[in-house]
Amino acid sequence: MPTDTPQPSFVLVRPQMGENIGAAARAMWNFGLDRMQVVSPRDGWPNPKAVAMASGAGRLLDEARLVDSVDAAVAECSFVLATTARSREMTKPVYSPEAAMRETAKRVARGEKVAVLFGPERAGLDNDDVARASAIVTVPVNPAFPSLNLAQCALLLGYEWRRAQGGVTEVEDAPGETGWATREEVARLARHYEDRMDEAGxxxxxxxxxxxxRNLLNFWSRMPMTQADVRMMHGVLRQMVRWKDRG
Known part of the structure; x- marks a missing residue:
C-alpha cells in the first residue's frame, strides 16, 4: 500500500518506454513520493522493462494506478499542474519547479488533492491535456535543447517537493465550508456550459x-473554484435557459 504521507500524485500520460516509467519510479521514491498513475501506456501494463529499471522502487509500479484518460487520473483533484517545455497559447499561471512544489505543499497541507502531469517522451503533453490543468510548470532549460527525459523531469519535481516540505503548516486561502471543487466537478460544469452553448450555435x-x-475548458480549468462556486454557476445557466424558454 502507498504510504500515508500526504503528497501529490505524479501522472505519466501515455508514456512510451517501460524503461522511462521505471526510472521515473526510482526518481519519485528517492524523494519519498509513491503515488503514481499511468495513463494509457504505449507498451501495455504491467511492463517488465519498467520493473527491471525501477530496481528498489518496484513497489511503486505494483501499486501504480492504471487509467485510460487524464480526466480519470485527475477527477478527485482540486489543483493540477502540467509540465511542459513549450510555450502554449493558453492563459494559465506559469510556475518554476520550485514555486510549483511550494504551492503544491501548501495545498496538500490543507487537505487538497494535487496531481502533476508528465507527457510522453516524444512530444510531451498535447494541448488538450494542458487545457485540463490549473497551471503550468516549466523549467528554464537551454532553448536550443529544451526536452527533458521523463525520469529527469520527475526527479526535478521530486527534489523540489522534498525541499518544500520544511515547515509547511499554514492554512491560507481557505475555501470556506464547502471545500475546493475537484477536476471532475469542474469538468461537469464545463460540459454543462458546452452543451447549452452548442445548442445555441x-x-x-x-x-x-x-x-x-479547448479554450472554454482552459477557462474553467485555470479558475480556482469552490464547490459552492460550481453549484452557483450550474444554477446561473439553468436559470438563463429557463428564462429563454419562457420568452
Missing part, C-alpha cells in the same frame, strides 16, 4: 469549434 464555424471548446 456558439461553436461556429465548424473548423474553429475544436479550438473554441
Amino acid at each position: 456558439f461553436f461556429f464555424p465548424e473548423h474553429k469549434a475544436a479550438n473554441m471548446r
Whole structure:
C-alpha cells in the first residue's frame, strides 16, 4: 500500500518506454513520493522493462494506478499542474519547479488533492491535456535543447517537493465550508456550459469549434473554484435557459 504521507500524485500520460516509467519510479521514491498513475501506456501494463529499471522502487509500479484518460487520473483533484517545455497559447499561471512544489505543499497541507502531469517522451503533453490543468510548470532549460527525459523531469519535481516540505503548516486561502471543487466537478460544469452553448450555435464555424471548446475548458480549468462556486454557476445557466424558454 502507498504510504500515508500526504503528497501529490505524479501522472505519466501515455508514456512510451517501460524503461522511462521505471526510472521515473526510482526518481519519485528517492524523494519519498509513491503515488503514481499511468495513463494509457504505449507498451501495455504491467511492463517488465519498467520493473527491471525501477530496481528498489518496484513497489511503486505494483501499486501504480492504471487509467485510460487524464480526466480519470485527475477527477478527485482540486489543483493540477502540467509540465511542459513549450510555450502554449493558453492563459494559465506559469510556475518554476520550485514555486510549483511550494504551492503544491501548501495545498496538500490543507487537505487538497494535487496531481502533476508528465507527457510522453516524444512530444510531451498535447494541448488538450494542458487545457485540463490549473497551471503550468516549466523549467528554464537551454532553448536550443529544451526536452527533458521523463525520469529527469520527475526527479526535478521530486527534489523540489522534498525541499518544500520544511515547515509547511499554514492554512491560507481557505475555501470556506464547502471545500475546493475537484477536476471532475469542474469538468461537469464545463460540459454543462458546452452543451447549452452548442445548442445555441456558439461553436461556429465548424473548423474553429475544436479550438473554441479547448479554450472554454482552459477557462474553467485555470479558475480556482469552490464547490459552492460550481453549484452557483450550474444554477446561473439553468436559470438563463429557463428564462429563454419562457420568452
